[in-house]
Amino acid sequence: MLDVQNIAKTFNAGTVNEKCALDNLSLHLNAGEFCTVIGGNGAGKSTLLNAVAGVWPVDRGSIFIDGLDVTHLPEYKRAKYIGRVFQDPMTGTAASMQIEENLALAMRRGKKRTLRRGITKAEREVYYEKLKTLGLGLESRMTAKVGLLSGGQRQALTLLMASLQQPKLLLLDEHTAALDPATAAKVLELSDRIVQENQLTCLMITHNMSDAIRHGNRLIMMNNGRIILDISGEEKRHLTKSELLEKFAEVAGVQEETDSVLLS
Amino acid sequence: MDFLLTFLRATPGSIGQGLIWGIMAIGVYITYRVLDIADLTVDGSLCTGGALCVLLIVNGVNPWVALICAFLVGMLAGLITGLLHTACGIPAILSGILTQLALYSVNLRIMGWGTDAGTQATLPVSVDKFPLVVSSRFVRELGVKNPILMLLILTVIVIGVLYWFFGTEVGCSIRATGANQNMARAQGINTNVNKVVGLMVSNGLVALAGGLLAQYQGSATIDMGRGAIVIGLAAVIIGEVVFSKVFRNFALLLLSCTFGAIIYYFVIQFVLRLGLSTTDLKLLTAVVVAIFLAVPYLKGRYFSKSSKARASRHA
Ligand SMILES: Nc1ncnc2c1ncn2[C@@H]1O[C@H](COP(=O)(O)OP(=O)(O)O)[C@@H](O)[C@H]1O
Numbered sequence: 001m002l003d004v005q006n007i008a009k010t011f012n013a014g015t016v017n018e019k020c021a022l023d024n025l026s027l028h029l030n031a032g033e034f035c036t037v038i039g040g041n042g043a044g045k046s047t048l049l050n051a052v053a054g055v056w057p058v059d060r061g062s063i064f065i066d067g068l069d070v071t072h073l074p075e076y077k078r079a080k081y082i083g084r085v086f087q088d089p090m091t092g093t094a095a096s097m098q099i100e101e102n103l104a105l106a107m108r109r110g111k112k113r114t115l116r117r118g119i120t121k122a123e124r125e126v127y128y129e130k131l132k133t134l135g136l137g138l139e140s141r142m143t144a145k146v147g148l149l150s151g152g153q154r155q156a157l158t159l160l161m162a163s164l165q166q167p168k169l170l171l172l173d174e175h176t177a178a179l180d181p182a183t184a185a186k187v188l189e190l191s192d193r194i195v196q197e198n199q200l201t202c203l204m205i206t207h208n209m210s211d212a213i214r215h216g217n218r219l220i221m222m223n224n225g226r227i228i229l230d231i232s233g234e235e236k237r238h239l240t241k242s243e244l245l246e247k248f249a250e251v252a253g254v255q256e257e258t259d260s261v262l263l264s
Numbered sequence: 265m266d267f268l269l270t271f272l273r274a275t276p277g278s279i280g281q282g283l284i285w286g287i288m289a290i291g292v293y294i295t296y297r298v299l300d301i302a303d304l305t306v307d308g309s310l311c312t313g314g315a316l317c318v319l320l321i322v323n324g325v326n327p328w329v330a331l332i333c334a335f336l337v338g339m340l341a342g343l344i345t346g347l348l349h350t351a352c353g354i355p356a357i358l359s360g361i362l363t364q365l366a367l368y369s370v371n372l373r374i375m376g377w378g379t380d381a382g383t384q385a386t387l388p389v390s391v392d393k394f395p396l397v398v399s400s401r402f403v404r405e406l407g408v409k410n411p412i413l414m415l416l417i418l419t420v421i422v423i424g425v426l427y428w429f430f431g432t433e434v435g436c437s438i439r440a441t442g443a444n445q446n447m448a449r450a451q452g453i454n455t456n457v458n459k460v461v462g463l464m465v466s467n468g469l470v471a472l473a474g475g476l477l478a479q480y481q482g483s484a485t486i487d488m489g490r491g492a493i494v495i496g497l498a499a500v501i502i503g504e505v506v507f508s509k510v511f512r513n514f515a516l517l518l519l520s521c522t523f524g525a526i527i528y529y530f531v532i533q534f535v536l537r538l539g540l541s542t543t544d545l546k547l548l549t550a551v552v553v554a555i556f557l558a559v560p561y562l563k564g565r566y567f568s569k570s571s572k573a574r575a576s577r578h579a
C-alpha cells in the first residue's frame with residue numbers, strides 16, 4: 001500500500017544548522033498493516049510522515065501509494081489518499097468553523113469542489129450518526145464552533161474526519177501526546193476501532209513504548225533518520241517492553257561502535 | 265442647537281458615504297477576517313475602480329457596465345497581488361504594497377487616457393451629462409434618484425451573493441484556508457488558489473466601491489484610495505465591537521461592516537463639526553484603528569494573569 005524507496009531529506013543544507021533528518025530510508029507497508037513508530041526526539045519520525053504526506057518535496061528517492069507514484073504530487077493532491085491526525089489538536093481542525101462544517105470539508109477530500117452547497121441536509125444526518133458513535137455527545141452540538149471543544153474531542157473529531165472518505169493511508173503523529181492519560185487512552189482506542197472497521201493501512205507515531213507494543217501489527221524504531229528495528233507478525237504479538245529496550249540497546253550499541261570506527 | 269442642526273443636515277451624506285465604504289469594508293473583511301491576510305492592494309485598487317469607471321462613462325459607456333468593468337479590473341489587481349504572494353513567495357503585505365505602488369502609475373495613466381499629457385490626477389464626470397448610478401447631488405431628495413436607496417439595494421445584493429458564495433463548496437474551502445492552512449491542505453484544498461480567489465473577490469468589491477464613490481462625488485482623483493485600508497479596517501472593527509454580541513450569521517457579519525462604515529462617517533461628521541480640520545482626519549482614523557487593534561493584545565497580555573501563569577508552566 002505504501003512504498004517508500006530510499007528517501008532522503010536534509011534541512012538547512014549548507015548551513016551550520018544542516019540536519020540530515022531522513023537518511024536513505026525505505027519502508028514498505030502492506031495493505032491493512034498498522035505500523036507503530038517509535039524513536040527518540042529528533043529521530044525523524046515526524047519528518048517521515050511529513051515526507052509521505054508531501055508537506056515539502058524530498059531530496060531523493062520515491063514514494064508510492066497503492067502503486068501510484070506520488071513523489072512529485074503537492075500535499076493537497078496527495079490528501080486524496082491520506083488521512084492525517086496531528087500532535088497538536090489545533091492543527092487538524094478549523095477552530096472558527098462549526099463541527100458539521102469541518103466534517104463537510106473532510107467529506108470532500110479528494111473530490112472536486114464546485115459551486116454546490118458546502119453542506120447538505122442529507123449529509124448532516126450522516127454526520128449525526130457518525131458523531132454519535134464517538135460517544136462524546138458531539139452529535140447534539142453540530143453547529144458549535146470547533147474552537148470550543150477540548151483537545152481530546154478535537155482529536156476524536158479529526159480521526160472521524162480522516163476516515164470519512166476512506167483513505168489508503170492513515171498517518172497519526174503522536175496524536176495523543178497533548179492529551180491527559182485517560183483521554184489519550186480513549187482516543188487510542190478510537191483509533192484502533194477506526195483502523196479496524198475501515199481496514200486501514202496506518203502509520204502511528206507514539207512516544208509511549210507500551211502503546212507501540214499494544215497497538216498495531218508491526219513496529220519500527222527510528223534513529224538518526226533511519227529505521228533501526230522492524231518487528232512484525234508473531235514476534236510483534238509477543239513483544240515485551242524489556243525485550244524492546246534490550247533490542248534497542250543492541251542496535252544503538254552497534255551503531256555507536258560503527259560511529260566510533262568511522263570517526264577514528 | 266445650531267450644531268445639532270448642521271449635524272442632522274449632514275446625516276444623509278454620512279449614510280451615503282458609509283454605504284459606499286461599507287461595500288469597500290466588506291471587501292476588506294474577506295481578506296482581513298476570512299483569509300487572515302492584511303491586503304494593502306486596496307489603496308490602489310479603489311482608485312483604479314473609480315478611474316476606469318469614470319473614464320468609461322465619459323466615453324459613452326453605460327454607468328452600470330462601467331461598474332462591472334471596475335469590479336473586473338479590481339479582480340485583476342487582486343490576481344496580481346495573489347500571484348506575487350503564492351506563485352512568487354513574496355509575503356502578503358509586501359505583495360499588496362507592490363501592486364498598490366504599481367497601480368499609482370496605472371491610475372494616472374487611466375485618468376489621462378486620450379489627453380496630450382497621457383497622465384492626469386483627476387477625472388471629473390458630471391451627473392448633468394451622464395446617467396450616473398449614484399450622485400451625492402440628490403442625497404437629500406426624496407425619490408428614486410436618491411443614491412441611498414440605490415446603495416442599499418446594491419449592499420443587499422453584494423451581501424446576498426457573498427453569503428451564497430461562502431456557503432458553496434468552494435466558498436467553504438476558502439474559509440477553511442483562512443482558518444487553518446494545514447488543515448485545509450490535509451483535506452485536499454489548494455490553499456494557494458483559494459488565497460488568489462479571495463484576493464480577487466475582495467479587490468473586485470473594493471474597485472466596485474471605488475466606481476461608486478467616483479460617481480457619487482462626481483470625479484475620480486488619484487488620492488481617493490489613500491488610507492482606504494485603514495478606513496476599511498475601521499469599519500470592520502467598529503462593526504465587530506458594536507455588533508459581535510448580536511450578529512453571528514455570516515450575512516449579518518458582513519452587514520456589520522456596512523453599519524461600521526456608517527458609524528465611522530457619523531463620527532467623522534461629528535468631529536468635523538467640533539472644529540477638526542479635514543486634513544487631520546487621517547491622523548484621527550489611524551489613531552482610532554491603532555487603539556482598537558491594540559486592545560485585544562494588551563488585554564491578553566496585562567489582564568489575564570491566569571492564562572499567563574498557565575503558559576509559563578507549559579514552557
Ligand atoms: N522544518 C524543519 N526545518 C528544520 N529542521 C527540521 C524541520 N523539521 C524537522 N527538523 C529537524 O529534523 C530532525 C528530525 O525531526 P522530527 O522528524 O520532527 O523528529 P521526531 O522523531 O521527534 O518527530 C530534528 O533534528 C529536527 O530539528
Ligand SMILES: [Mg+2]
Nearest residue numbers: 045046047174
Ligand atoms: Mg515528532
